[in-house]
Amino acid sequence: MAAITLDNLGKVYAQGSRAVGDVNLDIADGEFIVLVGPSGCGKSTLLRMIAGLESITDGQVRIGGRVVNDVEPADRDIAMVFQNYALYPHMSVRQNLAYGLKNRRTPRAEIDRRVAEAAEILQIGPFLDRKPRALSGGQRQRVAMGRAIVREPAAFLFDEPLSNLDAKLRGTMRLEIKALQTRLGTTSVYVTHDQLEAMTLADRLVVLNGGRVEQIGTPLDVYRRPASTFVAGFIGSPAMNLVPAAALPFADAPAGAVVGIRPEDLRLDARGPVAMTLRAVEELGATRLVHGHTGGQPITAVLPVDAPLGDRLQLAVAEGAVHLFDATSGKRIN
Amino acid sequence: MIENRPVLTLLAHLVLILGVAIVAMPLWVAFVASTHTATDFMSGRVPMWPGPHFVENYAHMFGQGVSTSGTPPIGPMMLNSLIMALAIALGKIAISITSAFAIVYFRFPFRRLAFWAIFVTLMLPVEVRIVPTFKVVADLGMLNSYAGLSIPLIASATATFLFRQVFLTIPDELTEAARIDGAGPLRFFRDILLPLSRTNMAALFVILFIYGWNQYLWPLLITTDPKYYTIVAGIKRMADAVDGLPQWHLVMATAVLAMLPPVLVVVGMQRLFVKGLVETEK
Amino acid sequence: MKRTIFNSQLLPWLLLAPQLAVTAIFFLWPAAQAIWQSFLRQDAFGISTTFVGLANYAALTDSAEYMNSLRVTAVFAVAVTALSMGLALLLALAVDRMRSSARAYTTALVWPYAVAPAVAGILWWFIFNPTVGVLPYVLRGIGYDWNHISSKSDAMTLVVIASAWKQISYNFLFFVAGLQSIPASLREAAAIDGAGPVKRFWTITLPLLSPTTFFLLVVNIVYAMFETFAVIDATTEGGPAQATNILVYKVYFDGFIGQNLGSSAAQSVVLMAIVIVLTVIQFRWVERRVAYS
Numbered sequence: 001m002a003a004i005t006l007d008n009l010g011k012v013y014a015q016g017s018r019a020v021g022d023v024n025l026d027i028a029d030g031e032f033i034v035l036v037g038p039s040g041c042g043k044s045t046l047l048r049m050i051a052g053l054e055s056i057t058d059g060q061v062r063i064g065g066r067v068v069n070d071v072e073p074a075d076r077d078i079a080m081v082f083q084n085y086a087l088y089p090h091m092s093v094r095q096n097l098a099y100g101l102k103n104r105r106t107p108r109a110e111i112d113r114r115v116a117e118a119a120e121i122l123q124i125g126p127f128l129d130r131k132p133r134a135l136s137g138g139q140r141q142r143v144a145m146g147r148a149i150v151r152e153p154a155a156f157l158f159d160e161p162l163s164n165l166d167a168k169l170r171g172t173m174r175l176e177i178k179a180l181q182t183r184l185g186t187t188s189v190y191v192t193h194d195q196l197e198a199m200t201l202a203d204r205l206v207v208l209n210g211g212r213v214e215q216i217g218t219p220l221d222v223y224r225r226p227a228s229t230f231v232a233g234f235i236g237s238p239a240m241n242l243v244p245a246a247a248l249p250f251a252d253a254p255a256g257a258v259v260g261i262r263p264e265d266l267r268l269d270a271r272g273p274v275a276m277t278l279r280a281v282e283e284l285g286a287t288r289l290v291h292g293h294t295g296g297q298p299i300t301a302v303l304p305v306d307a308p309l310g311d312r313l314q315l316a317v318a319e320g321a322v323h324l325f326d327a328t329s330g331k332r333i334n
Numbered sequence: 335m336i337e338n339r340p341v342l343t344l345l346a347h348l349v350l351i352l353g354v355a356i357v358a359m360p361l362w363v364a365f366v367a368s369t370h371t372a373t374d375f376m377s378g379r380v381p382m383w384p385g386p387h388f389v390e391n392y393a394h395m396f397g398q399g400v401s402t403s404g405t406p407p408i409g410p411m412m413l414n415s416l417i418m419a420l421a422i423a424l425g426k427i428a429i430s431i432t433s434a435f436a437i438v439y440f441r442f443p444f445r446r447l448a449f450w451a452i453f454v455t456l457m458l459p460v461e462v463r464i465v466p467t468f469k470v471v472a473d474l475g476m477l478n479s480y481a482g483l484s485i486p487l488i489a490s491a492t493a494t495f496l497f498r499q500v501f502l503t504i505p506d507e508l509t510e511a512a513r514i515d516g517a518g519p520l521r522f523f524r525d526i527l528l529p530l531s532r533t534n535m536a537a538l539f540v541i542l543f544i545y546g547w548n549q550y551l552w553p554l555l556i557t558t559d560p561k562y563y564t565i566v567a568g569i570k571r572m573a574d575a576v577d578g579l580p581q582w583h584l585v586m587a588t589a590v591l592a593m594l595p596p597v598l599v600v601v602g603m604q605r606l607f608v609k610g611l612v613e614t615e616k
Numbered sequence: 617m618k619r620t621i622f623n624s625q626l627l628p629w630l631l632l633a634p635q636l637a638v639t640a641i642f643f644l645w646p647a648a649q650a651i652w653q654s655f656l657r658q659d660a661f662g663i664s665t666t667f668v669g670l671a672n673y674a675a676l677t678d679s680a681e682y683m684n685s686l687r688v689t690a691v692f693a694v695a696v697t698a699l700s701m702g703l704a705l706l707l708a709l710a711v712d713r714m715r716s717s718a719r720a721y722t723t724a725l726v727w728p729y730a731v732a733p734a735v736a737g738i739l740w741w742f743i744f745n746p747t748v749g750v751l752p753y754v755l756r757g758i759g760y761d762w763n764h765i766s767s768k769s770d771a772m773t774l775v776v777i778a779s780a781w782k783q784i785s786y787n788f789l790f791f792v793a794g795l796q797s798i799p800a801s802l803r804e805a806a807a808i809d810g811a812g813p814v815k816r817f818w819t820i821t822l823p824l825l826s827p828t829t830f831f832l833l834v835v836n837i838v839y840a841m842f843e844t845f846a847v848i849d850a851t852t853e854g855g856p857a858q859a860t861n862i863l864v865y866k867v868y869f870d871g872f873i874g875q876n877l878g879s880s881a882a883q884s885v886v887l888m889a890i891v892i893v894l895t896v897i898q899f900r901w902v903e904r905r906v907a908y909s
């Protein structure tokens with residue numbers, strides 16, 4: 001177990017393009033950190049820099065207090081779970097799990113004990129002598145995690161481990177990863193582009209955009225007080241309505257600001273200040289998504305299924321649910 | 335097949351049967367000839383069916399060979415061919431797979447130059463530079479040796495490119511996982527790359543074994559000591575003497591024996607053979 | 617391009633060393649020697665050597681024998697390529713109609729690939745032998761007196777048949793693969809559009825097969841020009857009267873038997889140039905194929 005510290009971490013590629021800049025982050029021992037952002041935001045590069053698979057051009061990475069900038073991946077005491085699992089196709093599950101331990105000259109008996117333990121935790125015992133290609137996607141995912149936990153490393157690094165699974169399995173595996181991490185208490189850094197995964201797994205979220213940190217905070221903090229229009233638009237589904245202040249005059253916003261209102265913070269109210277022209281309705285079963293315009297700007301609301309709809313709706317905003325952002329910098333101003 | 339046209343299908347069968355017959359005809363003629371005696375050819379009519387001298391002729395070739403043309407018995411010649419074919423096939427695979435590993439998994443100065451140096455060998459078939467190559471081998475004292483028979487032929491751009499292609503399809507994540515698992519370059523090569531290239535190596539081996547076994551000009555030039563004669567090159571020496579004393583039955587027995595090992599390899603490992611053929615041309 | 621690379625400067629050179637050593641000693645050095653030799657001329661006794669510039673090349677263009685060899689090579693290469701590719705395509709089309717018997721036919725057709733060119737030459741030499749061969753016997757029956765030892769055209773026919781026979785299996789396999797890669801839906805669509813089997817072949821199959829055909833064209837020309845050395849040497853030895861003396865055989869003959877090193881070297885250089893052109897064509901084609909797929 002170990003804390004991980006990133007100090008002014010940055011990466012510039014040889015051709016001069018910047019992948020990651022000025023990242024500062026203190027990850028406590030046992031904490032589950034999720035790096036989230038759209039593709040190309042630098043989250044995977046950041047993770048790979050922690051792993052040692054990507055060179056560091058600025059700043060420092062410390063794992064357990066030791067600067068590891070020039071330490072080989074194998075000597076950083078980390079384990080990684082890859083998006084495509086990266087299981088060795090010619091080795092049985094057992095050999096896959098044992099390979100890293102064998103390379104470290106772990107005694108035979110100790111290897112057997114740890115493999116058995118991991119197989120027990122992940123319920124992959126019956127597959128130990130199969131080759132990866134004989135396993136389903138979910139089973140491969142477990143083996144990939146097994147390979148990480150047998151190492152008993154200081155930290156787990158996850159690189160979009162669930163994105164090759166179908167939606168249903170993704171939900172199940174998400175719960176299992178969370179339960180596993182809670183049980184083992186191992187420091188974890190997890191990369192995903194899926195904001196739902198990020199919200200449900202993280203102790204703290206790091207939202208990245210264009211190689212820079214937009215916001216660091218607990219999922220609820222980030223959800224309730226997004227630090228920028230980017231975070232506001234990225235975290236939460238359906239995405240927050242972001243509308244120029246001029247279209248929502250009631251909001252009491254400075255001229256030129258952007259007003260943000262989450263769709264779930266809107267409700268039908270005949271005396272509400274938001275006049276919406278209805279354009280389309282999407283039924284979700286438990287609720288419905290109502291899309292339309294206000295003041296020429298697109299806007300979406302989450303409404304109960306029994307709410308009466310017409311061509312024109314009046315909507316009210318929940319107490320304290322108005323977010324204000326600076327239009328040019330995108331930063332939060334309230 | 336799009337629609338059912340019995341006439342066309344019948345025609346196709348006819349074409350194929352005819353094709354198979356044409357392709358097989360030389361083998362049949364050779365086999366038939368190898369089961370007769372020399373005098374059977376003197377009548378001016380070649381026998382169409384096997385004669386009774388199969389055992390006798392083949393035993394003769396294995397026992398004493400055609401002494402009149404100075405070729406040794408078949409057994410040692412076949413052994414030489416086997417040694418040469420194996421040395422060429424395994425040698426090519428060994429030096430190509432390490433070269434491909436270096437080119438794909440390392441960045442070093444003059445990497446491109448090394449790549450091109452290997453590529454150029456494609457453009458220099460042995461027949462084209464035969465005189466100076468012979469001189470180099472002679473100067474190195476490699477005439478009449480197994481090393482001389484095999485080493486000058488083991489550089490292979492084709493095999494290097496094949497392995498390069500195979501390595502390029504192996505996901506980066508696998509290499510990264512191995513690095514995190516504590517595998518250095520050589521351990522990664524041994525534990526991951528070699529096992530993953532196994533079928534490619536086998537397919538390549540089939541093609542290269544045939545290539546090595548069938549070498550003709552090279553062994554003909556650099557072996558003057560019958561101890562190192564290969565069967566494919568030896569057959570020509572035998573046929574040359576035949577002009578004086580026609581021993582076609584023995585020459586054809588040798589031809590059948592010279593064909594047998596590579597043909598068995600192709601027929602027995604057809605799947606690997608086709609894979610090797612198609613892959614080496616990519 | 618690999619993302620993950622190992623950091624070592626020495627190891628890659630060690631890994632490359634055997635291949636580079638063999639390449640340098642047995643390929644590059646002799647090739648350089650050939651180029652250098654092509655500018656030299658030795659006297660009849662091999663005692664003195666003089667630098668003669670391009671004189672050896674000039675002598676080639678003036679040599680009726682060399683011009684004849686060029687012509688013979690062209691005729692030979694075209695005939696071998698056309699014959700083996702034509703037969704192979706016919707057989708491949710026939711096999712493409714088969715289901716359960718395709719594998720058996722394929723096995724029966726591919727084995728000649730494994731036969732050494734020298735052995736193929738010897739087999740056909742025997743079959744066509746004027747006194748003891750099967751085919752001259754048959755030909756005499758229809759009034760043709762076959763003799764490849766005296767007749768130039770008979771000799772050429774012999775080496776073409778022997779060389780083409782061995783190459784059929786190779787072309788066949790690639791044509792079968794090419795045919796299989798044409799989606800059945802295309803031919804089905806054409807059938808629904810009312811195109812019969814013959815029309816389908818000319819309008820759908822053949823055009824879609826053209827990458828394979830072009831590739832085989834290059835491979836077969838290379839085969840006919842260089843790898844048939846053994847066929848020639850095991851049969852006609854270039855004769856009669858130079859009728860089958862293809863370029864690659866002439867290089868060997870002039871260099872080893874004739875001991876005319878300067879001329880042989882110049883011929884080597886010309887051949888290298890031809891291989892380089894053919895290789896470049898082949899690789900450009902491979903690039904295109906990769907881009908298409």
